[in-house]
Amino acid sequence: MVLPPPTKDILERVRAEFGLDEEGMKQAIQVVKDWLKQQPHLPQDCEDGRLERWIIRCKNSLERTKKSLDLYYTLKTAIPDILLDRDPRSQWFRKVVNVAFVCPLSQLTEDYNRVTVLGCLEPDPNKIIVQDILKLSFMVQDVRMCEDYCISDVYIMDFNKFSVGHVTKVTLPILKKMEVCAMKSFNMRIKEIHLVNVPPFADTMVNLLKMVLKPKLISRIHVHTKGHAALHGMISKRILPSEYGGENGSLIDHWSAWLRKLQNYRDWFLEQDKTKSDESKRPGKAVNNGDLFGFEGSFRKLNYYTLLLVSRCEMQTDLIKPPSKEILERVRGEYNLNTERVREAVEHLKDWIQLQPHLPKETVADDGRLERWLIRCKNSTEKVKRTLDLHYTLKTDVPEIMMGWDTHADWFKSITNIVFYIPMPQLTSDCDRVTIFGLQTSNTTNFDALDYIRVTEMALEIRIREDYSLSDIYVLDLAKYSLGHIPYFTLPVLKKFILCAVGGYNLRIKAIHVLNAPPYADTLIALIKLLLKPKLAARIHVHGTDLTSFYEQVPKKILPTEYGGDSGSVSEIWDRWVKKIESYREVFLEREKHKSDESKRPGCSISSSDLLGFEGSFRKLEVD
Template sequence: MTVRALSSVLRKKAEEEVNETPNVADAAIAQLRDWLHQKPHLRAAKIPDQWLIAFLRGSKFNINKAQEKLDTYYTLKTIAPEIAANRHPFDASIQEILKIGFFLPLRKCSTDTSPRTCLVRVAAFNGTKHSLTDLIKVALMIIEILLIEDDNFTICGEEAIVDVKNLGFGIISQWTPTLAKKVVTCAEKSLSVRLKSMHVLNAGKGLKAALQLFKLFLGSKMKTRIHLYHKDYEKMYRTVDKSILPVEYGGTDGHIQDLIDHWKMKVETYSDWYAQHDSIRPDESKSSDAKNSANVLGIVNCFKKLDIDLFRKMKVRELSEALRKKAEEEINENDRNIETNLEVMRKCFNEHFEDHTIRPLDQWFLAFLRGCKHDVEKSKRKLEKYYTLKKSAPDFFANRNPTDEKIQALLKLGLFLPLRQCVKEDSPRTCLVRVSQLCNSQYSLVDLTKIGFMTAEILLLEDDNFTVVGEEIVADMKNVGFSILSQWTPSLVRRMFTCAQNALTVRLKSLHIINAPRGLKAAVSIFKMFLTAKLKRRIYIYNEDYEGMYEYVPKSILPVEYGGTAGNIQDLTDYWKAKIESHGDWYAEFDKACDEFKIPKKTTTNNSAHTIS
């Protein structure tokens, strides 16, 4: 047996924690060798003893569990190749991730018998440029090195420090239930990673949903070991000593760049290992105990009707049963046409950006398809028009840096606030538009519209109720006088509708105007000029009595300031301010994409087709 000798303290820890003694280890490895010889796809593989003992330790020397984990590890290369295969260290995408330093095990442990602390720098990435699956793939590549080289990792486990500073939706939107399940399956059920604790740094309000997805697949004990910190790390230092942390996190042990350089070089030296082990895969047509993807990942019981092959091709959220039915009935969406139509949208995008480095999410393309009821030609026209908006409607779509002083002031007013809850699982998203906040301010309807569109883009990316079922607006006009109503011109309304319906695919279902001022009739008449006959009948006007509105918009989803029970306006304002701030990279990428947008020579397009006036 060729296995590293343990220090005396780790030998004692191994016996206490994972039931390992020298005699037990020898016998267990011999049993695994016999089992490997019976597996057609593993028989000829050159698998070192050090690799086998990592699986035994992760299974606390339960032979059956170790066998199952090994089998799952090699099976995942076939059914989840996006994170478990095609691992070429010198591939451009992997090199880029290694240079930024997403997953960095620290050099020291707190004590000789402490877990290995690993720094996960989610904050280092731009979600519109990087694929979350690639980030996870690189992390798993490094974990394999730890399984081979690090006895503290295999015996004492792992302690994760996750930095989510400025975490944007570009990453969160890719963190689907299916991907979360795959990650936990790879880490716990194949690679035997024993996560001891997780410290989440710079945790913003938008993190809750992503964390809930992760917790779905954790044991009850592990759920209690997740700790959140904002900007003050003092409590973390009680658990994670400063002496092992890099200086960028208040520690004394070197710099982040040193760790990046070390792990980049280390991964590159394992090139042959990855190539060898990626080639070891079961032949499911011959192997009697081969596992299909749904069985290995346990997805069938957790997420009904999920098509794994479809998931591999696209990165879109799985709909609930109620929304899936609604999508089929209202917008002609089904599992068969999603991938076909998405491929058309990708090609359309590439035609306009031949040298473009931005990779929009499939979820973004899907929003356009849903807004056009999967009419591909309409969707393509709207996508093209969207990327002309910076030039054709700069007052709405240019200069959208969330940290800009003016944008910050507008966000603090809480002008456009989607509510947290929908009436039912398959109801539209209700958005509160507080025109009243413009009173006694220096800002205009154009400013409100800009914030509205910035928020709508997040909803198109993040909110399936919004894209599948549509939007319901509650517009508060309290104390709105002539100075604001006079801005409501036919030209402004036409431009708003052109952007909302012809570029951003917003589907307005109903409009409830509350605290209606006397001069509102003319403004509503202008608004109706651009509505369909059906939608004209769905405009409701109320004065200060909201009882009629509650029949359509129940109190259970409204904030207390509007007679509801779902929190207060300030909470919504703070939430959407933080949400928009987290999308700074998205708005910057939009600016870049608009500058690079080109109309292909083969397309005969009238200049007026991309003009909003």
């Protein structure tokens, strides 16, 4: 049986969880029914059993129940593409049940929670219509509101047939609608979310979810990467289908039974399509989609952020691997951070950004970027604020480096065939990122130092979105540098490079190793040291062609084969990095719009002269 009727023990246990008994429940239902009669814009025929389940889901808060009911009927008016036209004999229904499943399992957990498994049956993303999957899921929810009796929900999201193409279908506006319908209308009480059979890009989906879920719920997401042993430790095998190592029949049988039940509810669904809010009769102001979902407000940039996340998983995901739990804890622990403290700091920064009239608000939607800036600033929110302000100011005042990041432009195609700038895939044992950069050719004909620097900034932008590390180790290979390259690196150019990289991205440089240094390298290094604080200048280590001392500080296994390592050749890794940078093209073009507006800065506006000090001396940068 799909949803066995609740036993007397289950009824008493669930009601008692929220301070109710049979008589108390009757009284609560009557209060809600009396309230409904006074609402001219709402239907009056909600069954007692459904009202009881709303009261349970709202933890015996009658005011919350009233708000959820009002929202339920209002959403049916506002988003009919998801909550109306639910005929199980219609063409859309016959298609969607063959491409996706949303399958509550028949047995409750020992804590009286309902386990629901959802996932894809169709690996071809072109056959997926996300709105129809949401419609199907809320049909299942409506049946549960008629029959189910439980305390909370446990969800298992199966990524078995999920591909990168599916990610592009899941936009943030759709996720926002899902969140409002599920969490505020049906008032789902989610105890856990388990992700199983996860691919490498699962972190992208998690980040999408994080943008619409509350921190409390985000902390309940569990990612299972190896088998089902950890899942069995949290959900009994007697509840799970055989596909997940369980003892409760096959998932196919469960889903087939649910499809029969949905078909049996056809007349009910058709009748329920008539029950929705009548906004013309609502006391006070009618409710529109902007009021419900805030699309005119904080979700203006949704398509951009979906694009951002999708671009992360479309290309070269192995170049910067998602951080493991161990790396997250190690890096956060270095600065006395944990999940809750990170969230608090990020929320504080988001609030601060909203109060800055001269800064763009695009950063607010990307918690990951803010967290990485927090790590780079050693858990100092004040330093993050200064860094963010400088970052967006540099985009206004140093556009020759911080703007014009079109990977289809001639300059990009030219410079990426002349130079290389490679953050290596593997971290050191201290959780540091090694980056190797140099030249592919000694010919100076088409060399442009500003374009070289611009490519490095593009890679840094990707890293602030994806990377998770403690510090940076830079390896500068001078093998193909010549005396002809030195004139390109003027003091103003070097000043801009250090300001944009060290200041605008707050790089935490642990060491700089110079390899294959010719005799005249002293000139270039002396120029660089002029601009650095002594603390950072002391971290520059010059090696000739003998790399013995270099290997003592940087493990060989992390390095390319040209440097005695095991991580592939420079040309191979750089080619993959160029493709990764190219995959960010649309994101880079969108970010061109996000820079400081100096006309709105409180106090005096900032110019390039203020930042770079060209009229005076080359003041030393404050570098940690």
